[in-house]
Amino acid sequence: MDNRRGYLDLLEEILSNIPSTAQSIANSFVAEHRRLESCPIVTIASYDEAALIRSQAKPQMDSRSIKEVLEQANGIFSNRIFNNHPRFFGFIPSPTHPLTLLGDLLLASKNPHAGSWFQSSGPSAIETGLIRWLAELAGLPADTAGGLFVSGGSMANLVGLQTARDQMLGEEWEQRARGTIYVSQQTHSSISKGLRILGFSNKQVRKIKCDENFQMDCSDLERTIEQDKEAGLMPFLIVASCGTTNTSSIDPISNIHTIAKAQVPPLWVHVDGAFGASVLLSKSHAHLLKDLKHADSMSWDAHKWLFQTYGCGMALLRDRRHLLQSFATGAEYTRDAVDSGDFESPNFWNFGPELTRPARGMRLWFSLQVLGLDAVGEMIDHGFLLAETVEGELRKLDGWKIVSNAKMGIVCFRYEGTGKSVEEWDELNAKVSGICIRENKSAALTTKLDGRTVIRICAIHPEMSVEGMKEVVRSLDEVARELAAI
Amino acid sequence: MDNRRGYLDLLEEILSNIPSTAQSIANSFVAEHRRLESCPIVTIASYDEAALIRSQAKPQMDSRSIKEVLEQANGIFSNRIFNNHPRFFGFIPSPTHPLTLLGDLLLASKNPHAGSWFQSSGPSAIETGLIRWLAELAGLPADTAGGLFVSGGSMANLVGLQTARDQMLGEEWEQRARGTIYVSQQTHSSISKGLRILGFSNKQVRKIKCDENFQMDCSDLERTIEQDKEAGLMPFLIVASCGTTNTSSIDPISNIHTIAKAQVPPLWVHVDGAFGASVLLSKSHAHLLKDLKHADSMSWDAHKWLFQTYGCGMALLRDRRHLLQSFATGAEYTRDAVDSGDFESPNFWNFGPELTRPARGMRLWFSLQVLGLDAVGEMIDHGFLLAETVEGELRKLDGWKIVSNAKMGIVCFRYEGTGKSVEEWDELNAKVSGICIRENKSAALTTKLDGRTVIRICAIHPEMSVEGMKEVVRSLDEVARELAAI
Known part of the structure; x- marks a missing residue:
């Protein structure tokens, strides 16, 4: 019976902490969203960091405070790609609308x-x-x-x-x-x-x-x-x-x-x-x-x-x-x-x-109801504009070849001058991508098209500005020219 | 550009509403959890209600207030089984720990x-x-x-x-x-x-x-x-x-x-x-x-x-x-x-x-870290006790046959007296289950074992009390006796 009492006390303590903690998680989320531009795009745990995190997987016998576990969790989660970063252009990014936090919370609360x-x-x-x-x-x-x-x-x-x-x-x-x-x-x-x-x-x-x-x-x-x-x-x-x-x-x-x-x-x-x-x-x-x-x-x-x-x-x-x-x-x-x-x-x-x-459709329903089709339609169209901006800017610059035109948010391109082999240009393009990631300028990954390494941008973030895309192109161009000059 | 401005204004309005809305959803959730015992266990939309809800699936062109959509969502979600109700014993219930609300919210915020x-x-x-x-x-x-x-x-x-x-x-x-x-x-x-x-x-x-x-x-x-x-x-x-x-x-x-x-x-x-x-x-x-x-x-x-x-x-x-x-x-x-x-x-x-x-494992990790293994172990053991309580109580009563002993949270049984065919007793047991659901006393569904209809209780809710389980048995017994007497 003592144990039972102990369990119910723990439950009560947790229940009384849930609303304020939910608000606090949401506050951090909104604050992070507002400064997303300055967040690191790509963070990968080192071998040693990963080993340390793995060692934190096993639970202890005793309960721990929510606050303490949350802090630990934030540290763990920081080792990720911010898929919702406006300058993450790899794979298909996940520029989740902040609203989804509420739809997801609602579904979790009903389950x-x-x-x-x-x-x-x-x-x-x-x-x-x-x-x-x-x-x-x-x-x-x-x-x-x-x-x-x-x-x-x-x-x-x-x-x-x-x-x-x-x-x-x-x-x-x-x-x-x-x-x-x-x-x-x-x-x-x-x-x-x-x-x-x-x-x-x-x-x-x-x-x-x-x-x-x-x-x-x-x-x-x-x-x-x-x-x-x-x-x-x-x-x-x-x-x-x-x-x-x-x-x-x-x-x-x-x-x-x-x-x-x-x-x-x-x-x-x-x-x-x-x-x-x-x-x-x-x-x-x-x-x-x-x-x-x-x-x-x-x-x-x-x-x-x-x-x-x-x-x-x-x-x-x-x-x-x-x-x-x-x-x-x-x-x-x-x-x-x-x-x-x-x-x-x-x-x-x-x-x-x-x-x-889970009733996954309720999450989409919630977002669509709040945003409305006008807003969602514009958010999607904006991705077309962003990719077209990249193509347009690159076409103004020497050395850049558009390997695949801007289509539905995606454009692929490659820097290729003279005086190097195609393999060397392959390597250079991969380096351009890598340097821009390291310098947190953008994360435009590479892919292979017709056997050649190209830089690929999938730009579907509704909050990314056209001016921001131009800046991304400028920085890619700058890095490419520096490397080509070596 | 006007549209863009409109979209960013909408985003800003949503962002500023997220923390308070998250807290409000969490408040409702905690309040509901505290009065879970008195909530309806099983609610199924009628044909007409379902048609009405279906008609609410399609989004409108314009945005709507979060508050309005939340209220509508609450109405829709009310048409469900409360899988986390202490007296829901059907299928495998889902007695989610309230803490999962925070783990789920955290994962949604990092994605x-x-x-x-x-x-x-x-x-x-x-x-x-x-x-x-x-x-x-x-x-x-x-x-x-x-x-x-x-x-x-x-x-x-x-x-x-x-x-x-x-x-x-x-x-x-x-x-x-x-x-x-x-x-x-x-x-x-x-x-x-x-x-x-x-x-x-x-x-x-x-x-x-x-x-x-x-x-x-x-x-x-x-x-x-x-x-x-x-x-x-x-x-x-x-x-x-x-x-x-x-x-x-x-x-x-x-x-x-x-x-x-x-x-x-x-x-x-x-x-x-x-x-x-x-x-x-x-x-x-x-x-x-x-x-x-x-x-x-x-x-x-x-x-x-x-x-x-x-x-x-x-x-x-x-x-x-x-x-x-x-x-x-x-x-x-x-x-x-x-x-x-x-x-x-x-x-x-x-x-x-x-x-x-999604990093589903982070949700489990969060719960296990906060609760600790002592609490989780007791929560699981409690299910054994609840099912054993049902078996013990039924064995004290005439007419009840234990078809499958209490094992790991599940027990199956059947009321069977004299003067009716086995098929009639099948029907009676199904009715007992149905009446107890309608009267919100318990939702113990039926299943077939060795060709016969039995009432099945899967009782794994950590917050369900032993006294509560005894009351569930009493009400099943009462209904069964009334029906048998007809």
């Missing part, structure tokens, strides 16, 4: 089990409505489309790829062994990972060539499908990208769709829109995505260009019944039981890989 | 990309240390064990099952088509879902009989493996449960391990410890889990009996290299590159299905 309608009817109704609206934006048929919120693009792609496998190849290994899948040289690695999870080997995946705009080459696609059919294989799935990670290129989805549906039987078209699909909400550029309507399935991340914290993506299906056919389990739940009622009051555990799942 | 070391070295060092400590608790070999935090048991099981597939059957469809998997009649549905994702058909899964204690029958297991081998199939994986959802039974893992490893080649043993593995942290019952040390892979949920909010589970592997062999992608990352250094500074995107992932 519904959003796997079943019984447990989470309110949040599930919002998620249902939100998914339908997003599917409608993409141009998918309102009467059949559906989907669910998942932890991100990898899971959303997995859901799409699995429904494709199950609808097109059935359950037999013999069929599946003959299936072939068409991706491009620029397709995201989560697709090959997803296919591997689903049982496909690399030998079944065809990497279709890209043209000079890093878009899938449809002639190569058609030719390769034809060859595979002649070899007795079963082409069943084309994965198109809407916003590749390297260059933000959009594959020719309409042509791909035509090719896919001209086959007998028609091929499935999955669109990886993890990054690009958010442009559907832009005010000036949504037309770029008019061909998304051809997707049989698609992925879309809210934790990229919809400004959410990590762990929020969407899988959308042209025909929501396919989700049930791939993911519904339980003896009491048979395929025959699928009727329209299930989609009005869905058990999301029958729609995807997870049984227990 | 590291915990897929790679480069982006998240501090949090990744903690996750690495925490995973190792948890694996050590389970008895897995410290020099080889590893794992990662995932969104929950379904994903953790998927990770374990995939490593089993890849290690035991290789990449060829012919081999995989011959693979057979052994689960029990009480195995959780996430296992069959996971196997389906991985490409296995139901025909490859053997449901081994359970004995009267709902544990896998090892004679049936051995016999079935033998039959499959004689039929030219390739038994490769046994899934044992540590805490089945229905009865919290633990399969005879040691015997299963002996059988598995006596085969040529030896079979893989995956343990589903999503619910039960947390007992490793109990002060008085950890010995029940001494056989976890035999697992080749295991799942473990922190959002069940470690009191975290949803979206936090662990996949643990006896040999962490197997994770890389199943999940590492990228041309630059080959299998040959696997050396010990990678495990000191891991890229978790090479350990599991997700590329982008």
Whole structure:
């Protein structure tokens, strides 16, 4: 009984500290956000620091004060990339809107089990409505489309790829062994990972060539499908990208769709829109995505260009019944039981890989409701402007080559003068990136395009100014010229 | 430029509101927690209410005040089961410790990309240390064990099952088509879902009989493996449960391990410890889990009996290299590159299905640090006491049959008198559960055991009192007697 008393005392102490601590965390967060420009962009723990942090992982027997643990946590978290820094341009940055702090807190405070309608009817109704609206934006048929919120693009792609496998190849290994899948040289690695999870080997995946705009080459696609059919294989799935990670290129989805549906039987078209699909909400550029309507399935991340914290993506299906056919389990739940009622009051555990799942969609809902579509649209359009600013500024300068034009927030370029080998210029560009990171001027990482090292900027931060982008270009140019002169 | 000004004004207004709103959400949360006993346990939106909520999913063009959206959100969230209600006993309840509100808020405020070391070295060092400590608790070999935090048991099981597939059957469809998997009649549905994702058909899964204690029958297991081998199939994986959802039974893992490893080649043993593995942290019952040390892979949920909010589970592997062999992608990352250094500074995107992932482990770390192991151990032990209290009270009463003894927080029972058919008693027990839910006395759902409807109580709430549990039993008994008398 003493122990019980002790536990309840501890609980009471914690409860009484929660509101002020929440405010204090929020205060620090807002203060940090206001001085984000001067924060370090990239901090990596040294070997020794990492060893020290690892040693702090194990809990002690006794309780500790919240304040003390918070301070320790702040030290640990400082060893990270500030993904929401206006001058972080690597991978796909995560310029979360500060508002997400409240949406996340709200969800944590309610913590519904959003796997079943019984447990989470309110949040599930919002998620249902939100998914339908997003599917409608993409141009998918309102009467059949559906989907669910998942932890991100990898899971959303997995859901799409699995429904494709199950609808097109059935359950037999013999069929599946003959299936072939068409991706491009620029397709995201989560697709090959997803296919591997689903049982496909690399030998079944065809990497279709890209043209000079890093878009899938449809002639190569058609030719390769034809060859595979002649070899007795079963082409069943084309994965198109809407916003590749390297260059933000959009594959020719309409042509791909035509090719896919001209086959007998028609091929499935999955669109990886993890990054690009958010442009559907832009005010000036949504037309770029008019061909998304051809997707049989698609992925879309809210934790990229919809400004959410990590762990929020969407899988959308042209025909929501396919989700049930791939993911519904339980003896009491048979395929025959699928009727329209299930989609009005869905058990999301029958729609995807997870049984227990947080109501991730409520976080996106909260942000969209407060910000409104006008603001969100402008925030997205601003990314176009930032990348175009980089391209425009670079074109005014000698020595810079635009390797991939500004497209949907991403631009790739390379400094290349005379008197050095291409390999030496590769090295120089990598050094330019590294020096600017070390000096905290910007974190524009490098990637490889057509075998050459290029500097890549993904600039989608709504708070980054055009003047700030010009300054970033100036500093890259300065460093490049200094190095080139050596 | 006007629009830009408008956006920045909106941002400023939101920023200035964040700390007070965070405090206000936390205040409501604490107030609700203090009166949790009197809150409705189960609230389900009616058809009309759900339609209304769905219609509120779509955002408007204009921004709205945070306060207004919060109020609307509270209304929506009220349509849920309070999984953290002390008298919610269905599924596995989620008696989150209130402290998790702060851990979740903290993580949201930092939002590291915990897929790679480069982006998240501090949090990744903690996750690495925490995973190792948890694996050590389970008895897995410290020099080889590893794992990662995932969104929950379904994903953790998927990770374990995939490593089993890849290690035991290789990449060829012919081999995989011959693979057979052994689960029990009480195995959780996430296992069959996971196997389906991985490409296995139901025909490859053997449901081994359970004995009267709902544990896998090892004679049936051995016999079935033998039959499959004689039929030219390739038994490769046994899934044992540590805490089945229905009865919290633990399969005879040691015997299963002996059988598995006596085969040529030896079979893989995956343990589903999503619910039960947390007992490793109990002060008085950890010995029940001494056989976890035999697992080749295991799942473990922190959002069940470690009191975290949803979206936090662990996949643990006896040999962490197997994770890389199943999940590492990228041309630059080959299998040959696997050396010990990678495990000191891991890229978790090479350990599991997700590329982008939140640093889920930091939430568990925060709770464990503040509470300390003494408190957590007592919180877990308390669940044993609560279920035992139910069993003890029921045994004093006429008409109640204990169908499954109190085991690790779960007890199943049934009211059955004379003068009715078993089917009628089935119906009566379901009604007892339903009436107690409607009257907000308790939410003890029903399940099927040996074909009969039983009432099931999973009682793991650290704040539920023994006296409260006795009252729950009294009210169930009262309702049952009234119905039986009709």
